Amino acid sequence: MSKKQNNISLVWFKNDLRTNDNRSLLKAIANSHKVIGIYVFDPKQFDTNQFGFIKTDKFRAQFLIETVKELKANLESLNISLFIYFKNTAKAINNLNETFNFDAIFYQKEWTKEEANCITEVKTNLPLNINFIDTYDQFLFHPEDISYQFKDIPRVFTEFRKKCEKESSIRALKKIESVLPKANLVNNITSTPTIKDLGLEEFTTSTKTAFPFKGGENEALKRLENYFFETKKLGFYKKTRNGLIGTDYSSKFSAWLANGSISSKTIYWKIKEFEQNNFKNESTYWLVFELIWRDYFKYVSLKHGNKIFKIGGILNTDYGWETNKLKINKWINGQTKEPFVNANMLELKQTGWMSNRGRQNVASYFSKNLELDWRIGASYFESQLIDYDVHSNYGNWMYISGVGNDPRSRKFNVKLQSERYDTSGKFQRLWLQESLF
CATH class of the missing domain: 1.25.40.80 (Serine Threonine Protein Phosphatase 5, Tetratricopeptide repeat)
Structure with a gap:
């Protein structure tokens, strides 16, 4: 698109909460006389899902709040106002458009179902003359630079990796070269909601956490x-x-x-x-x-x-999983027969964090030992993990559960894993608060 006289653009921030190397923000600045940002805490993201878990619980919510506050400050240094709302996304953007009459909306391209549905709802509620400019901006290897059409992405990671490393390159970083004039800033009385505003429980971060970091x-x-x-x-x-x-x-x-x-x-x-x-x-x-x-x-x-959200995964395989609530609750609360699983699950419940080694073990135990519907475990991770990412979370759970990209469909021996990675039992003692050996 070309820059029009006095045109106004909106940058709709979602999972691209940065000013550095942000293609949507750069495009908006390059093609607009005035740029405004928006971030929406949509109540849908804090509702209870089909499996009974809050979709975004307190740990990730707090990290998100910290991130949005920092984004607001960083955008202000570029003379861009970030409007922040806790309401339905389509209504929030529509209300903002009634004030500013946007010529274009720039945003990061998404394709998973909830994110795609949200984009469709936003478009449906806005005038047809607004340009929507989406950008793939969450990859290392950009989709235009890989040697695959999406339908031909290989089932095995190693094949994908080797071909990308051999035939593709990583794009250069893009920086904002000039700051917009101060006149670009507009009156903005919106503010970031608190944990209580989102209907979540206030908490103090555990001193035992391996992730004592802030968002932003x-x-x-x-x-x-x-x-x-x-x-x-x-x-x-x-x-x-x-x-x-x-x-x-x-x-x-x-x-x-x-x-x-x-x-x-x-x-x-x-x-x-x-x-x-x-x-x-x-x-x-x-x-x-x-x-x-x-x-x-x-x-x-x-x-x-x-398919990544279906019980049969991308392989359409059914292992006859159960939905035994007692087993599920014991797994969540660290009350299984395996101390190593219990320690990892208590770490997650109390901090919103778990190591990669822990995640593989507790997921394998959930799906392969307890024979529970893997989607329930994935949904609990979605609720609790500070670093939840829809693609990695559901991709890894499918992989571990035998319905994804691991052709071997392995089952972790939790006892051997414990002996190898927690030889002295220090990690288990930390979270179980007792000597186990």
């Missing part, structure tokens, strides 16, 4: 600087990534990636900077490897659509 773009960049350049922990990532206790056994970028307060490309190019200025080893590559896994699950959902 600035916080994400601080963590990146610390993990890469101040402590050089990146250089040991592959050796420590299966840890269970502490802030530095893994990068902890997933929460900021999940709500888009940092882009995967930003992390990638900082890894390249680290390798150039310090050293390159298997650990520095392995963080890129994990970013590609994240990409892969997004492409899996692009290929298979709503």
Whole structure:
């Protein structure tokens, strides 16, 4: 689109809560005389879902509140006002349009069912003359740069990874070169809701948490600087990534990636900077490897659509899972027969965080040992996890449960996993508060 005289554009922020490397924001600034932002805390995201869980519970909600506050401040430094609402998204955008009469709305492209339905509802409630400009902006390898059509995305990750690494490149970061004039700022009395406003329980973060971080773009960049350049922990990532206790056994970028307060490309190019200025080893590559896994699950959902939410997954396989409420509640409350599962589940319940090693074990135990409907476990993770991402969450649960992209359909031996990754029992004692051995 071309810049018109006195045209006004809206940037609709969703899971792209950053000013750096944000294509929608850059396009809006380049093509508009006036730019306004909006973020909506939609009540649907805090309702109880079909499995009885609050879709976005207190831990992720608090991280989101912190993120939106920081986004508002960062946008103001660019002379862009961010309007924040706790109401139906379509109504919020429609009300704002009645005041400003937008020529265009810029936003990150989404395709999973709830997100797509929300976009459709917004479009339906607005005048037809508004241009909607969506942008794929949550990938490491952009969809235009990979050698696959979506329907041809391979079932096996390794094939996808090797072809992307060989034939595709990572796009350069895009920075905002100029600040809009102060006249772009408009009167804005909206504010970020509190946890209580959202109908959720106030809490104090546990001192035992391995994720004592705050939400926000600035916080994400601080963590990146610390993990890469101040402590050089990146250089040991592959050796420590299966840890269970502490802030530095893994990068902890997933929460900021999940709500888009940092882009995967930003992390990638900082890894390249680290390798150039310090050293390159298997650990520095392995963080890129994990970013590609994240990409892969997004492409899996692009290929298979709503199948990722079906009980048979992308394989249409039925294992005869149960929905035994007693078993489910014991798993949630850390009351199973396996102490390692219990410790991980209590960590999640009390902090909104769990290690990657823990997630694999508790998911395998839920679906393969307890033989429970894997979607219930995935839904509980959606409710609790600070770093919930729809593609990675449902992709991983399918993978572990035997209805996704793992052709082996493995079952974790929780006791052996416990002995290997919590040899002294320190993690289990931390969360079970008793000596187990």
